[in-house]
Amino acid sequence: MEEKLSSVAKTFTPSPIQELSHLAQRCNAINLAEGFPDFSAPPCIKQAAVSAINNDFNQYRHVQGICDQLALKMNKMHGLNIDPLTDIAICCGQTEAFAAAVFSIIDKGDEVLLFDPCYETYQGCIAMAGGIPVYVPLDPPHWTLDPEKLMSSFTSRTKAVVLNSPHNPTGKVFSREELEVIAECCRRWDCVAITDEVYEYITFDEQKHETIASLPGMQERTIITSSLSKTFSITGWRIGWAIAPASAASAIRNIHVKITDSAPAPFQEAALTALSSPTKYFETLRIEYQSKRDFCMKLLNSVGFRIQFKPQGSFFLFAELPKDCLLSDVEYVKELIKQAGVVVVPGHGFFHGKSGSDQPSDESFRHQKRYIRVAFCKSEATLCAAAQKFGELMNAKGSPKLHC
Amino acid sequence: MLRTLCFKSSTSAPTFLNFPRASFDSPFFFSSIRRFNNHPSTMSTQKHTVSTHDGTPQITQQPLQVAKRLEKFKTTIFTQMSMLAIKHGAINLGQGFPNFDGPDFVKEAAIQAIKDGKNQYARGYGVPDFNNALAARFKKDTGLVIDPDKEVTVTSGCTEAIAATMLGLINPGDEVILFAPFYDSYEATLSMAGAKIKCITLRPPDFAVPIDELKSAISKNTRAILINTPHNPTGKMFTREELNTIASLCIENDVLVFMDEVYDKLAFEMDHISMASLPGMYERTVTMNSLGKTFSLTGWKIGWAIAPPHLTWGVRQAHSFLTFATSTPMQWAATVALRAPDSYFEELKRDYMAKKAILVQGLKDVGFKVFPSSGTYFVVVDHTPFGLENDIAFCEYLIKEVGVVAIPTSVFYLNPEDGKNLVRFTFCKDEETLRSAVERMKEKLKKK
Numbered sequence: 066m067e068e069k070l071s072s073v074a075k076t077f078t079p080s081p082i083q084e085l086s087h088l089a090q091r092c093n094a095i096n097l098a099e100g101f102p103d104f105s106a107p108p109c110i111k112q113a114a115v116s117a118i119n120n121d122f123n124q125y126r127h128v129q130g131i132c133d134q135l136a137l138k139m140n141k142m143h144g145l146n147i148d149p150l151t152d153i154a155i156c157c158g159q160t161e162a163f164a165a166a167v168f169s170i171i172d173k174g175d176e177v178l179l180f181d182p183c184y185e186t187y188q189g190c191i192a193m194a195g196g197i198p199v200y201v202p203l204d205p206p207h208w209t210l211d212p213e214k215l216m217s218s219f220t221s222r223t224k225a226v227v228l229n230s231p232h233n234p235t236g237k238v239f240s241r242e243e244l245e246v247i248a249e250c251c252r253r254w255d256c257v258a259i260t261d262e263v264y265e266y267i268t269f270d271e272q273k274h275e276t277i278a279s280l281p282g283m284q285e286r287t288i289i290t291s292s293l294s295k296t297f298s299i300t301g302w303r304i305g306w307a308i309a310p311a312s313a314a315s316a317i318r319n320i321h322v323k324i325t326d327s328a329p330a331p332f333q334e335a336a337l338t339a340l341s342s343p344t345k346y347f348e349t350l351r352i353e354y355q356s357k358r359d360f361c362m363k364l365l366n367s368v369g370f371r372i373q374f375k376p377q378g379s380f381f382l383f384a385e386l387p388k389d390c391l392l393s394d395v396e397y398v399k400e401l402i403k404q405a406g407v408v409v410v411p412g413h414g415f416f417h418g419k420s421g422s423d424q425p426s427d428e429s430f431r432h433q434k435r436y437i438r439v440a441f442c443k444s445e446a447t448l449c450a451a452a453q454k455f456g457e458l459m460n461a462k463g464s465p466k467l468h469c
Numbered sequence: 470m471l472r473t474l475c476f477k478s479s480t481s482a483p484t485f486l487n488f489p490r491a492s493f494d495s496p497f498f499f500s501s502i503r504r505f506n507n508h509p510s511t512m513s514t515q516k517h518t519v520s521t522h523d524g525t526p527q528i529t530q531q532p533l534q535v536a537k538r539l540e541k542f543k544t545t546i547f548t549q550m551s552m553l554a555i556k557h558g559a560i561n562l563g564q565g566f567p568n569f570d571g572p573d574f575v576k577e578a579a580i581q582a583i584k585d586g587k588n589q590y591a592r593g594y595g596v597p598d599f600n601n602a603l604a605a606r607f608k609k610d611t612g613l614v615i616d617p618d619k620e621v622t623v624t625s626g627c628t629e630a631i632a633a634t635m636l637g638l639i640n641p642g643d644e645v646i647l648f649a650p651f652y653d654s655y656e657a658t659l660s661m662a663g664a665k666i667k668c669i670t671l672r673p674p675d676f677a678v679p680i681d682e683l684k685s686a687i688s689k690n691t692r693a694i695l696i697n698t699p700h701n702p703t704g705k706m707f708t709r710e711e712l713n714t715i716a717s718l719c720i721e722n723d724v725l726v727f728m729d730e731v732y733d734k735l736a737f738e739m740d741h742i743s744m745a746s747l748p749g750m751y752e753r754t755v756t757m758n759s760l761g762k763t764f765s766l767t768g769w770k771i772g773w774a775i776a777p778p779h780l781t782w783g784v785r786q787a788h789s790f791l792t793f794a795t796s797t798p799m800q801w802a803a804t805v806a807l808r809a810p811d812s813y814f815e816e817l818k819r820d821y822m823a824k825k826a827i828l829v830q831g832l833k834d835v836g837f838k839v840f841p842s843s844g845t846y847f848v849v850v851d852h853t854p855f856g857l858e859n860d861i862a863f864c865e866y867l868i869k870e871v872g873v874v875a876i877p878t879s880v881f882y883l884n885p886e887d888g889k890n891l892v893r894f895t896f897c898k899d900e901e902t903l904r905s906a907v908e909r910m911k912e913k914l915k916k917k
Contacts, residue, residue, distance in 0.1 A: 099590075101589045101590050102589065103589075105586050105588075106586070106588045111583050111584065111588070114583050114798075115580045115583055115584070118576045118579055118580055119576065119580070121570040122768070123570055123571055123576070123765075123766045123767075123768050123769060124566045124567065124570075124765075124766070124767045124768045125566050125767045125768050126768050157625045157629075157770065157792045157796075158792060158793065158794075160790075160791070160792050160793040161625075161791060161792045164790055164791050164792075168661060186789070186790055186793065189786070189789070189790040190790045193636055193787065193790055195641075195663075298588070298589075299588045299589075300588075300589045300590045300794075301587065301588045301589045301590050301591055301794065301796060301797030301798065302588060302796060302797070302798075303625065303770075303792065303794070303795065303796050320661075322654075323628070323632065323653075323654045323657040323658055323661070324625075324628065324629055324632045324658075324791055324792075325624075325625040325626055325628050325629045325632070325770060325791075325792060326626055326628040326654075326770070327626075327767075327768060327770060328770070329625075329768065329769055329770050329796045329799060330768025330769065331579070331768070331769075332796065
């Protein structure tokens, strides 16, 4: 029967993260790996969902009000004019919006540029649609975009660029200059930008999230995807969307209908309440996540890390292992689970090896095994517990005991 | 390194008129008034000026060209009909979802789950308790013992189970056999997977499987066969004999079977039989189902696929890229729902049978030729006694002049000619609605 598997299914291998998850579970480790909160969703939004169920909003549904509110938001935040009747497709999470967006524009052999390191799921969608992922590495330690690397990655087959900002796993927020560079390439090569903006409301210090769609000549060639999940701590509700010019939005909607038909109805209703949250909600969100970020940085510094890149957004910290640590990322994570009872994600799974036509030396890829991703979307209690565990790692002289 | 799928543009694609279209049973028809611009799906012919950094105008093509596979997605006849229906205040017996709500005990379970904080990502292939409940239910229904963690995948509705099965298990160029008329997501997702579709038409009055045609269609080149039983739109239920014949052909030719069984609890005239329970079939079958029809909660999007581990693997891969995880609180509620006592299912059947009786008798009295429907909440009828030239014309007439909505079935066929005499009515509506619709038809629909 093995031969019955599709060629795509055969290329997927079991995840090393799975192995680590099992180890973490066995050791009852504190989870700073998973990218979802362990604190509650806002009560009024939960109540809205409860009311929706009670008021019989339980059949297939498209809640146009979500589109109306999103159009208002996009106008207020980014100055974009979006037609709520034609430019928005509601989907089961940003995951489905992205999958549908890829299916809507990618034909066999189309190349899609991705910035490396990058969230795992994008390439799977692209492959399913027959596209070819091409990775453009961001340069450590600050994950800067090298315009040369970007421009040399475009070919006549390049159809789209995927832009995730604020960025998982690094916490980078692409600067306006970087957005301009990407935009210029898209315009010149007549390409589409597909964005993943799920962390759009989680930015720190003075950093503001800008969508590439707001740059000149970009709205007509950008598909924005995002969701409620991270903004409202309801990752399990599966309410997301794609915003695009009408023809693409229509195609995305049609594909979505064939993939799932409808996003969960009561949660669409609750989305109306969520999206009309007062400005104060979003301010508080930022402030709270920022203090968690700061706490996390202190935590890691206390066990020998020297964080060179402070996250500007998202709820992830991508930290390079201490210079004197000889372990690989996977080995370090295992040790951390065993010795400190804390689990994080080894970074190499986010990197995708060679890019462009240059033959890279081993040296330039060493860094791919030197990072860990820490999620700080956790309650105070969890973070403090982690701090305590880390504290126990320190020996009498104040140096980390973690066998490295 | 990930090998890329070789997507061949399907030269065996269905004709223009029959290319995938939005499902009539989807929310976009009757729950909102939408202004559908008849945008062509490619915008390549429009040009406009863009200023570059140094101010030189540059003529560019409008870039957002939609993938070739979707070239034929256009505003559908259903959308036009739905707007017509709202405009004329028609009674809706077209939509495939209830106008009454699900049981309180299930809704309360969802509410409790939300309050208990079960609002974050569920395990990708399903909340463990729910997978366990599904395995238990499957054992009760089929007698088969399965591993809930290795053989059950939870999806956003059966629609996603179908999409994940096609995309996870079908290679471009693979031959897949479909029975027409068919639920339209089958054709769409098969074309997304690049499959070669071979279609076998079921014909009135009993929509029996034409065995000889099937025997000549199936071969060692066939990758899979897709079966929906109880069947939308005809209400046909595949008999044990038909399933046995199909099973032996599948075993002989090493063919996979994809079973869509969402209406299995709405089996009225005979017992529902799961292909997976036939000898030698479990190892090559993906059995798909959902909560929506059984519990009148179609908007919750809780579905599942049950298959042996080597097939589940492919389904899960595709699922993880399509939606990643399924709505968490609803899974908890679904766990409660599946443990409903037998009396719930018996009452469900009784209620639907009463509704069916009202509609079927009414349709016969009005003058339709009504074909026997053994299961689902649909019935198809021959509309030709009323003198309209085809099913679409009849449905338009029915909305405008009579004030009732039905579905033209031609859109469920590869060749629309095969369906032009048939329309589909649903009886998943409260009794008053059904009676009113029948009254309107008695009053205003006259035989020619």
